[in-house]
Amino acid sequence: MATVVMKFGGTSVANIERIQNVARHVKREVDAGNKVAVVVSAMAGVTNQLVGWVKEASPLYDMREYDAVVGTGEQVTAGLLAIVLQSMGYRARSWSGWQVPIKTNSAHGSARIADVPGGDIRKRIEGGEIAVVTGFQGIEPKDNRISTLGRGGSDTSAVAIAIGLEADICDIYTDVDGVYTTDPRIVPKARRLAKISYEEMLEMASLGSKVLQTRSVELAMVYKIKTRVLSSFVAPEAMKPFRIDDIENIGTIVCDEEEIVEQQIVSGIAYAKDEAKVTLLKVDDKPGVAARIFGPLSDASINVDMIVQNVTPDGKHTDMTFTVHTGELARALDVLKKAKVDIGHFDVKSSADVVKVSVIGVGMRSHAGVAARMFKTLSEKGINIHAISTSEIKISVLIDAAYAELAVRALHTAYGLDSD
Ligand code: ADP
Numbered sequence: 001m002a003t004v005v006m007k008f009g010g011t012s013v014a015n016i017e018r019i020q021n022v023a024r025h026v027k028r029e030v031d032a033g034n035k036v037a038v039v040v041s042a043m044a045g046v047t048n049q050l051v052g053w054v055k056e057a058s059p060l061y062d063m064r065e066y067d068a069v070v071g072t073g074e075q076v077t078a079g080l081l082a083i084v085l086q087s088m089g090y091r092a093r094s095w096s097g098w099q100v101p102i103k104t105n106s107a108h109g110s111a112r113i114a115d116v117p118g119g120d121i122r123k124r125i126e127g128g129e130i131a132v133v134t135g136f137q138g139i140e141p142k143d144n145r146i147s148t149l150g151r152g153g154s155d156t157s158a159v160a161i162a163i164g165l166e167a168d169i170c171d172i173y174t175d176v177d178g179v180y181t182t183d184p185r186i187v188p189k190a191r192r193l194a195k196i197s198y199e200e201m202l203e204m205a206s207l208g209s210k211v212l213q214t215r216s217v218e219l220a221m222v223y224k225i226k227t228r229v230l231s232s233f234v235a236p237e238a239m240k241p242f243r244i245d246d247i248e249n250i251g252t253i254v255c256d257e258e259e260i261v262e263q264q265i266v267s268g269i270a271y272a273k274d275e276a277k278v279t280l281l282k283v284d285d286k287p288g289v290a291a292r293i294f295g296p297l298s299d300a301s302i303n304v305d306m307i308v309q310n311v312t313p314d315g316k317h318t319d320m321t322f323t324v325h326t327g328e329l330a331r332a333l334d335v336l337k338k339a340k341v342d343i344g345h346f347d348v349k350s351s352a353d354v355v356k357v358s359v360i361g362v363g364m365r366s367h368a369g370v371a372a373r374m375f376k377t378l379s380e381k382g383i384n385i386h387a388i389s390t391s392e393i394k395i396s397v398l399i400d401a402a403y404a405e406l407a408v409r410a411l412h413t414a415y416g417l418d419s420d
């Protein structure tokens with residue numbers, strides 16, 4: 001008998017029929033004797049609608065009330081799934097974030113889980129009840145307010161519950177049957193990975209592959225929670241119930257690098273459309289100028305990602321290019337305008353029409369030539385690179401948004417990732 005956490009995303013619970021389908025997946029596990037906690041997202045589109053209403057109500061809104069509104073979508077699904085399970089003869093109850101309680105910090109809108117829950121739910125599921133927990137929401141205990149974990153946060157709720165319950169597996173059911181070498185909706189030749197290391201998945205997620213929320217992978221990595229990505233669109237009865245000794249022939253397992261026998265040099269390609277480029281032209285080239293540019297941005301909690309500095313032909317000036325999150329572009333430009341007295345003269349150009357494309361693989365640690373192949377492939381397609389950043393297991397380039405799909409497809413082929 002195993003303890004299983006099953007998480008279902010928005011498209012998997014999009015209507016009552018889909019919720020009934022989810023209930024059959026749960027039934028399969030319970031009938032096999034597994035102890036089950038389910039984590040659900042809001043029905044597809046609901047969170048977007050709630051966010052839209054908040055913005056319509058007032059462009060300057062209180063984040064605590066934002067959380068009170070956008071966290072409600074999950075509550076509807078949790079209640080509905082509990083009702084469907086009960087109608088099938090099972091003992092089930094819904095749990096909201098505050099009831100568990102999933103305690104978070106006070107960063108409303110993208111709160112971090114501070115305390116991993118267990119207690120009550122554990123007792124109930126051990127007694128044979130099915131726990132249906134709202135994803136995405138938690139409680140900020142200091143002010144006793146509802147908090148939410150950031151978009152895609154139900155994945156993180158699921159891993160947190162798995163930690164609290166010391167579950168044997170955290171199964172993330174979604175609308176694709178695993179983690180692919182790149183987004184299968186962009187590249188039809190993408191291949192499903194049987195396994196991916198925590199580290200690679202972390203890079204993939206943080207570089208734009210939204211199949212798992214970045215923080216869920218961080219948590220799973222730290223607490224060594226075995227996580228699987230699978231499809232809820234496979235007929236529930238066609239799948240075998242979870243067994244600890246037989247998890248490898250379905251979906252994608254996110255696990256330790258050592259557990260992966262056939263390691264590729266490049267495992268995946270990710271792209272992110274949410275970065276914007278800022279270039280400061282003709283800044284004085286003298287000591288301290290970078291500090292005067294990036295200091296105020298950091299003071300304003302604006303994260304800077306890629307940075308490129310070029311010296312202009314006269315040797316006295318420099319052009320500084322960097323990227324920030326698109327949502328922060330306006331604020332970044334404002335901060336720079338205010339810091340102009342300290343920075344000195346500059347002209348500024350900015351564009352949100354860029355995309356960051358990244359190749360990821362732990363094999364890069366021991367193989368040379370990965371970057372060279374990336375640059376060659378892009379140059380053969382006539383794609384210009386605006387900025388580059390690297391880490392031990394990834395290389396990212398910033399290019400014009402219009403070339404995003406072309407670049408991802410070409411790189412996918414160049415690294416031998418295409419399916420036959
Ligand atoms: P859910 O609503 O179940 O949480 P998401 O939309 O958050 O689902 O995540 C699933 C989606 O992630 C897929 O539909 C797919 O388009 C996208 N995706 C992006 N990159 C990848 C990848 N490398 N492998 C699989 N899916 C990916």
Ligand code: ASP
Pocket residue numbers: 009010041042047048073135136150151152153154155
């Ligand atoms: N419903 C939330 C969102 O759309 C959380 C999630 O689905 O994971 O972002």
Ligand code: MG
Pocket residue numbers: 009152155210211212213
């Ligand atoms: Mg998701």
